[in-house]
Amino acid sequence: MVILFKGTDVSKNYAPQALALTAGLAATKYFKKTLVLQLTTKYPVESYLIGKRVSEQSIDDMKYIFEDTGMDSLTRRAGVKAFTTSHFANAVVPAISSENLLDILKVSKKVEADVAREIVQEPESVGTIINSAKKIYDNIFVLADGKAAKVVEAVLPYVDKTVTCITQGKKEEITAPSTSKNYLLVTNYDYKSQFSAHHMAKLFGVKKVFVMPYNVDFKDYYTNENMIQYILSNTEPEKSDYSYHLVTEMDKLVRALIDDEESDEDEFRFSKKTIERRIEEPVKLTGGNAKIEVTEKKFLKPSKTLAHVNVKEEFPEEPEKEVEPLDPKKLKKLQAEKKKEEKxxxxxxxxxxxxxxxxxxxxxxxxxxxxxxxxxxxxxxxxxxxxxxxx
CATH class of the missing domain: 1.20.5 (Single alpha-helices involved in coiled-coils or other helix-helix interfaces)
Structure with a gap:
């Protein structure tokens, strides 16, 4: 599965951090072989994930003009039509010790404009890398600049799904194209804001949006360039943990991306007023031979409610037996007995x-x-x- 993350025309909207967390959970929680690929030199994902470790273990890059790692090491081999496991092994930086569990193809050392021009002119070079990586990895997460619409358009034929990161509030323009399976992710989401998830979905004209709640611990970890430690420590948080809301919400996005299964539990995540209107829709769709059961449950905050809709098959009723009319004498006798009993x-x-x-x-x-x-x-x-x- 090839998944591309991007921002809007206005901002990246924490797309690198969202990609890093999603890829990290896919690898550490679901044990999917994961590769991170970057088509922009801005905000490199490896810095957020393992920047601290790399800076402690590596020699100053300024002493070396040539470095045969990352995207550059693969794109230099123009004549290669397919890359092998050994090619990737020499080019990637492993974020986790397990082989191919979470690898990062380091960002290009070239100028951003040169990278964009090369991709637009020769998208096949990126396509070769992606197609070769699909034979080794379960999922490939690609980071692109949402402002570079031509770059996104060039690589889109090699992408299965796209995630567009949006801000909570006013609608921002999105010029860069998306795949038919496009997911909207509200980053730095605040539950107390009047711009709720339902409001944002309605604003963009979609059925549902995913959210990435704001978490100061998460911010501290990626600011210190050690996000991998946060991910490893919070794959299965308890409800009492501060990381619970963030990881739980992002896990829903992960499952939707890698398993193609969205959470049924989150289908009707709206306010109580909206639920009463929405619940009538399945009744019309399923017809009279169905029973709808609705159970209201609190969703993270008291102001949110879940409606669980279960459609149960109704067994056909037995045909009614014809009732023969009573004899007038018997009816009169029964009425007399009834009056006697009443007295x-x-x-x-x-x-x-x-x-x-x-x-x-x-x-x-x-x-x-x-x-x-x-x-x-x-x-x-x-x-x-x-x-x-x-x-």
Missing amino acids: RLKREEAKRLREEKKAKNTKAFGLKGKKIKENKVENSDKEFNRLRKDA
Whole structure:
């Protein structure tokens, strides 16, 4: 699978960081052999992922004019129609020790304008690299400049899917073309913003957008050029972890890209007001022979709700039996028995009420008689004591 990441006409919108995190999760969580390829010299992905390690282990590049690694080492071999595993082994920089699990084809040392011109004039050179890499790697993630529409157009025939990184807020122009399977990713996403995921999807006229929530820890790691450590430490975060929202959301994008399976659970991620309107649609589509069950669940924040729609097959009902009309005499007899039963129930109810009333009166009279008797005994004692004193 060849997946191209790009920004808009206005900004890259953290496309390099998004690509690095997506490729890293595909490799470390799903163990897919992954290659990162860059068609722009700006914001190299290897710097975000393993820049710290490379700077600690390598000699200063300024001492060497020629370096036979990365894109340059492959494009120099113009006569080669297909690159082998050994070609890539000598050209790539492994981000993880496992062979071909996460390799980075270092960015070209040429000037950005020269790289763009060569790709536009000879897109077959990039196509040869991509087609050869597909025999070795499960997924190839390509970074392109969204402002360089001609470069994107030149390599698009070799790409299966595109991811366009957009900002949360106003709509930005997107001139660079995309494949038929194009995904929109809102980077630096904030759940508290009025520009929700549903709002952004509606703004761009699509069914759904993916989000990459803002995370300060993630920012610190890629700023320190050590993003690979963040990825390795957060492939399976707990719900209580700060990285949970970011990794969980990006994992949905990863699964959609590498497995072609989008999360059913996220199908109706809208506000409660929108859910009531949206849920009626499947009923019309599935017809009368279906039952729709909706369960509201909180989605990361209390303001978000999930609607789980399950379509269940309804077994055909048994045909109704014809009811023969009753004989008038039998009907009259049944009506008489019914009236008799009603009278009996009324008599029993009246009897029960009388007994309850009698029991209440008896209890009240008993308490009153007991009190009178106690008063008489008390008065007799007082009279006896008085007579004894007089004597």
